Amino acid sequence: MSTVESNDFGMSRRSFLKSAGVSVAFAGSSLGFASLGFAQETVLHAYGVTTAQMDDPSLISKATGIKLEFTPTDADIGVFMRDALANNIGETHDIMIFDGGTQDILGPQGFYAEIDETNPALDLWDRTPDFWKKSDISVYDGKTYGVPILGNCDAFAYFADAIGANPNGQDEIPYSVLYEDDRTRGRVALDRVFSQSLACMANFLKVNGRLQIEDPANLTPEQAKAVVDYAVERKKAGTFRTLHNSFEEQVQLIQNREVDVLECWEPAVKEAEKTMKDKAPVYAYAVEGGKKWGHGAYVPKQALERGNGEAIYKVLNYFLGGEFRAYQARDRSYAGPNMDLGVEYAEKSGWSPEQVEELRATDKKISRKMSNPNAFWAKPTAPHADVMEQEWQRFLSA
Amino acid sequence: MTALALSSSPRRRWRLPGTATGWFTGWFLVMWIGVVVLPLLIISAFSFFSMRQYQIVYDPTFATWTSLVETGRWVVVLRTIRFAVSVTFLEILVAFPFALWLAKGCRSAAVRAGVITLLTIPFFIDASSRIIVWRSILGTNGVVNNLLVGSGLIDKPLTWLLYSDFSVSFGMFGSYFPTAVFPIFLTLSLIDDDLIKASADLGASRLQTLRHVILPLAMPGIVGGIVFTFVPLMAAWIEPQLLGGGQVNLLGQSIQSALTNLNYPVAAALSTIVIAVLVLMLAALVVSLRGRFKMSSLFQSLDR
Numbered sequence: 001m002s003t004v005e006s007n008d009f010g011m012s013r014r015s016f017l018k019s020a021g022v023s024v025a026f027a028g029s030s031l032g033f034a035s036l037g038f039a040q041e042t043v044l045h046a047y048g049v050t051t052a053q054m055d056d057p058s059l060i061s062k063a064t065g066i067k068l069e070f071t072p073t074d075a076d077i078g079v080f081m082r083d084a085l086a087n088n089i090g091e092t093h094d095i096m097i098f099d100g101g102t103q104d105i106l107g108p109q110g111f112y113a114e115i116d117e118t119n120p121a122l123d124l125w126d127r128t129p130d131f132w133k134k135s136d137i138s139v140y141d142g143k144t145y146g147v148p149i150l151g152n153c154d155a156f157a158y159f160a161d162a163i164g165a166n167p168n169g170q171d172e173i174p175y176s177v178l179y180e181d182d183r184t185r186g187r188v189a190l191d192r193v194f195s196q197s198l199a200c201m202a203n204f205l206k207v208n209g210r211l212q213i214e215d216p217a218n219l220t221p222e223q224a225k226a227v228v229d230y231a232v233e234r235k236k237a238g239t240f241r242t243l244h245n246s247f248e249e250q251v252q253l254i255q256n257r258e259v260d261v262l263e264c265w266e267p268a269v270k271e272a273e274k275t276m277k278d279k280a281p282v283y284a285y286a287v288e289g290g291k292k293w294g295h296g297a298y299v300p301k302q303a304l305e306r307g308n309g310e311a312i313y314k315v316l317n318y319f320l321g322g323e324f325r326a327y328q329a330r331d332r333s334y335a336g337p338n339m340d341l342g343v344e345y346a347e348k349s350g351w352s353p354e355q356v357e358e359l360r361a362t363d364k365k366i367s368r369k370m371s372n373p374n375a376f377w378a379k380p381t382a383p384h385a386d387v388m389e390q391e392w393q394r395f396l397s398a
Numbered sequence: 399m400t401a402l403a404l405s406s407s408p409r410r411r412w413r414l415p416g417t418a419t420g421w422f423t424g425w426f427l428v429m430w431i432g433v434v435v436l437p438l439l440i441i442s443a444f445s446f447f448s449m450r451q452y453q454i455v456y457d458p459t460f461a462t463w464t465s466l467v468e469t470g471r472w473v474v475v476l477r478t479i480r481f482a483v484s485v486t487f488l489e490i491l492v493a494f495p496f497a498l499w500l501a502k503g504c505r506s507a508a509v510r511a512g513v514i515t516l517l518t519i520p521f522f523i524d525a526s527s528r529i530i531v532w533r534s535i536l537g538t539n540g541v542v543n544n545l546l547v548g549s550g551l552i553d554k555p556l557t558w559l560l561y562s563d564f565s566v567s568f569g570m571f572g573s574y575f576p577t578a579v580f581p582i583f584l585t586l587s588l589i590d591d592d593l594i595k596a597s598a599d600l601g602a603s604r605l606q607t608l609r610h611v612i613l614p615l616a617m618p619g620i621v622g623g624i625v626f627t628f629v630p631l632m633a634a635w636i637e638p639q640l641l642g643g644g645q646v647n648l649l650g651q652s653i654q655s656a657l658t659n660l661n662y663p664v665a666a667a668l669s670t671i672v673i674a675v676l677v678l679m680l681a682a683l684v685v686s687l688r689g690r691f692k693m694s695s696l697f698q699s700l701d702r
Contacts, residue, residue: 076658077658077659077660078452078657078658078659078660078661079658081452081660082660085452085453105451105452186557189643190644192644193658240644240645241557241561241643242561242643242644242645243643243644243645244643244644245639245644252530252533256533256534256537256538256539256540257538257539258533258537258538258539258560381451381452383451385659386449386659386661389655389656389659389661390465390468390469390664391469392655393469393470393471393474393647393652393655394469394470396474396644396647396651396652396655397469397470397471397473397474397477397647398470
């Protein structure tokens, strides 16, 4: 008999113990502390990727009256799902922020609550473009589980002189410079994470008509094998110098000029620009588009049962507003829904004309990248993720 | 026998230990089984289940084990053993003469203390920080290549200095050198100098003294050095990660990759392999030294 480990979100053993603890605490407080009655700031607890965290969290408090205590995690889907499913993090946290796609599993299982699109506190929802609110960040099976808060389209960075490209960065560069270009052979870095590298390679083969692939982010076993066969062939041809594993490594590879082209996150280029100035590489507009991704804010059902709904929706609305947008674009080059509100906020708040212009440029850049028809949406919880990971090991072992 | 001893009577009934040593030994064994053996058995058991949508399917299957072959993960196992064996061999080869000099050749106690301190200090720094520095030194535009190209010894940078078998072996060698040196040094320090002098007085050459006096007496330290180097090398993760750059995939990274995808059965199977390899290698070591060396003498100072 096949038995899937169940997760009862009703009265689990953990819930029972917690309830018992709360009862005891309540009894204790009613005996001795009931009369204290301090006016308290509303505190919510968020758990999620660090990219969604504001450098200055007091801005959220000032704007919403709610203190958001953030527990950071990295972009490791395994850790996130473990915390959600096995550690039942919804019992202690009110908002969860992660790459879009977790709702495909955690939504139907009843861990995430559906977003109430008519909630009065969520007054920016209606003006939020469908591109974001109906995207894979928010929706699964016709139901909305998440509020999109930021996103980008990941491609690669290149040193223009190495591939003879215009250094203004406006050219569309093909992914072949990573895989098949003799000028960059042996000076290419890929991301070690299969959901990035394998998917982008699959998209390259798909767009160029070499393989029949429906979704590069969710390869069938046959497709994954065919893409990895290609990857192994390129590896044996000496194409790849290294596979990196972290943001810091990406920056180091750029700053040491260890490679000429690398798959990386756009903030790595921004970081390198601080020291390399105009010698820094360019983040590409790729012919094949790249990997669209976004972070969503999701609400564990237990958080609503705790009566935190009103405060939670205030914070969700803040994520759709101008202040959050402006700071995310300024600090990380990430855009998101309602970018126009970000520009408006910056203008009203007295940001310099250059900073405001940079926000507009970020908006235009992300729109251009996101609208490339060849770009595909990331799927961190792809149904075939295990097959892809296993095949990727064949590439790593080759 | 002191702990939880069986009665020698034909009925073989359990007796409670009668001494404090017996109680402590019994308590230690129970804890050891609970903290070490039981988790290992649980890990192994997980390798016979599978995952679906990030959740474990408790339906016994060999699918995980067959997938290790299909996906080439078995190559990683062999590669890891090759690295562990070759680096351990190199470590002992270099560590022994170094330890011999430190224990018997170095006459200044201050120099000896200084060398031991210098060997230890790097380990106060986090391993990642210590290893990642080598990237700037061994990289295409690193210090070594700049010196070689600048001096005209080579025309273009050597790419094999980084992200290669060489760089990973080099990183491992540096990381585990002290663990190879210290056990040998301690054993050599315990050898009575009079034994070495007596060997010389009886007409033995330096080589004969080394072969027939020092080496046999140093064997506990050498075996200790092998064990303390080989075991962590089987699970080494930082050196292949930072200096291999994805070109040298070892077991530690393969396990990490499986865990990232929440694939516990694969991670469990690979961990089981690591444990099995360690047990087999240590058993082979014990068998090969049988008759020449007692494993209990690894802790010879405890016998005194």
